[in-house]
Amino acid sequence: MTEVVLAIVLGALYALGTFLVLRRDVVRVVWGVTIISQATNVYLVTMGGIHGSIPIVSHGGGGHHAVTDPLVQALVLTAIVIGFGTTALALVLTYRLYQEHGTLDLQELATTEESQ
């Protein structure tokens, strides 16, 4: 059941992210990218399986699915940290872009390129 809910949530997140990435506003694009990378993190956790007890604290024993796979969680932690850094960078870059061009509209950014 949880898997189904997560699958729906993932679908919605990817759809939202894709929609935002295709917008003309740079801030929205950055948000879209962020949502897509966060959705990927959720997907990664889902892929590891969400059954079994808490890993590490209650060390397994007993059966194949007694403990949730801790590896994906380690992977996701790494991915979250990386995503955190890149998101900060992308937002600062957006700000610089605005300072340099005075606009965050991709169409207008493209036209200033041609006029130069």
Next chain:
Amino acid sequence: MSAIVAAPLLVALGGAIGCLLMRSRPRLLRGVSLLGGVGYLLATVALARAVFADSDAILVYYLSGWQAPYGITLVADRLSVIFIGLTAIVSLAALWVSVRTIDASGQRISYHALYQFMVVGITGSFLTADIFNLFVWFEVMLMASYVLVVFHSGPEQTRAGMQYVVLNLLGSAVMLLAIGGLYATTGTLNMADLARRLAEPAAYGIAPGPVLGLTGLLLCVFALKAGLVPFQFWVPGAYQAAPPPVTAMLAGVVKKVGVYAIIRLYFSVFAVATIPDSGGLSVVAGEPFLVVFGGVILVMALLSILLGGIGATGRNNLDELLAYSSISQVGFIVLPLAVAATTLPGDSLFRAGVLATIVYAIIHGFAKGVLFLVSGAIEDHVGTLEFSQLGGISEQAPVLSGAFFVGGLTLIGIPPLFGFFGKLLVFKVGVEAQNTIGWIAVGATLIGAILTITYVTRAWERAFWGPPNEFVEELTVSPSVVAVIAGLAIIIIALGIGFQPVYELANGATSAVIDTDAYVRAVLGPESAHAIGGGLR
């Protein structure tokens, strides 16, 4: 297990940390950075000696002693060492040029640390034996390169940087998606373990169908990093925006990380897998994965060669021309892979194709390094790279022009320069194939070669010949920068004249790619050998 495997990585990391800590002392900072570059070269030499001492050594290093496939594993075989060697030479040259040309304040605040971190990421990508780790090293490399691309942070740079960042962030998300999926379907992230399991999917309960799709997704990411059409949109902007030494690194080395990943994963690890008979794939059922990937790579290579070449001939700016040329040349690099994919790893054509790709990748690394460093030196002193403002540089700066000439001729492939052998091997693969794909490859190579001649000649004629105009007359490049660029050009000439040893090295690297069995045995231990031995055709 020997610690020498981690040496280049640790030296680069040490250099990066040293640069971060020494920022309050500019002279010391530059010293530490250069020392890091030289140390990296020495570590690479030591690693190469260790790997090449034995005829087929694959050195494995388990981080913190966790055995594969559970821990993080570093593997140095002949393929990785060749690419690390390219990195060591080009990055040291570009580093020296950076020290001389990047403004002092910028160097102090972040440049050197970022540069070293980029080298750390590149080295990690070449050494790792784990696909998730590959993602992490990619991110280290990209994160540094994002900042380096927007280093000058003007209007052009921020716009190109934004494009570069957004595209690569999406690429990273897709890469993570594919890796997560591969873990869910195969139950492992270790490349050797992947190869072992994919050789016998039934024994490990793996459905090869989803694996095919996920590896296809992963291929898109590597194509994005390598700048292949249709993922090339970031290339011209980023290359123009980045400071010249960084561009030399991006075009010379960072692109090769994508190429390396394609060779390592698709022509060694995933090459053992076959397409299942179910799930609507009956047309290619029973064929190896390579049949599908070969087709995809062929299309991307052809489009890259043509679009990049045509784009380059129409540019009026030296940097832009070189950037488009770089798209076209990456097409040349991966084209032999597409031909190789028509056969099986045991075949001589497969060997010839992978060999041609490795040789061409090395050639392109050196040639683009020289060309972008020359264009950077010109831009620093003339202030522009528009052809309308250039002319007669060969009179004003003969050595610099000579280096450009060598780099340009290498791209065209005039004997006895290094590039000649690259083109020769690509042609040879196409002709030897004796099939449709081979002839298509030969045709594309011919058209691409003609386009290359056209745009290199155009660049030479517009920028370097003729009487010097008022902009160019003040061109005086610092002698040490000229010396470094000339040194790289001399390496290209020397590698061309003494091609036999390079060929031997590349041949060894090709053997390392083909012998997946040896790789698995080295990483997972000798007892795992039988598992893949039966599956390998």
Next chain:
Amino acid sequence: MSSNNQTTVIVRTVVRSVVPIIVLVAIGLLLQGHNFPGGGFIGGVLTVTAFALVYITYGAEYLSQNLLGISDGSVARRETQDVLDPDEAFFSGTVGRYSAVFGLGLALAAGGGLGAIAFGEPFLSQAVLYFDHIPVFGVIELASALIFDLGVYFVVVGSLLTILAVVGNE
């Protein structure tokens, strides 16, 4: 960007009492990180949360000068500004100090990994030392992973404070 009147007494009082608790929890997370949930990253993020609260309620200058004791090159040395090289001002200033913490943490983390090589173990190998019969605590385990965690902690604190200061200045 001095402390302004927008923050209310309620917020100031709450922040005063909450910040020490947050820092304590952060340090607790850092110390147990080697074999319980927690670790350098989470501890670091939580610590910066405390700093961020101070920053929001009391302003950037209070945070850097009164709390962390950094004399900002751009403020305190304004009279010598024209003599001062802008780079020097940067390094003695808030952002420079914050990013120095970052470098220090990275050196600590990598050094902790390299230490293993000195003992003939692979890079990043860890060991645990147990001290028995300690009053009150009973057994204390001293993990070498703590050095790595501490490095990560400083990296996170340094980088987040840098981001906070740079973005806050704009």
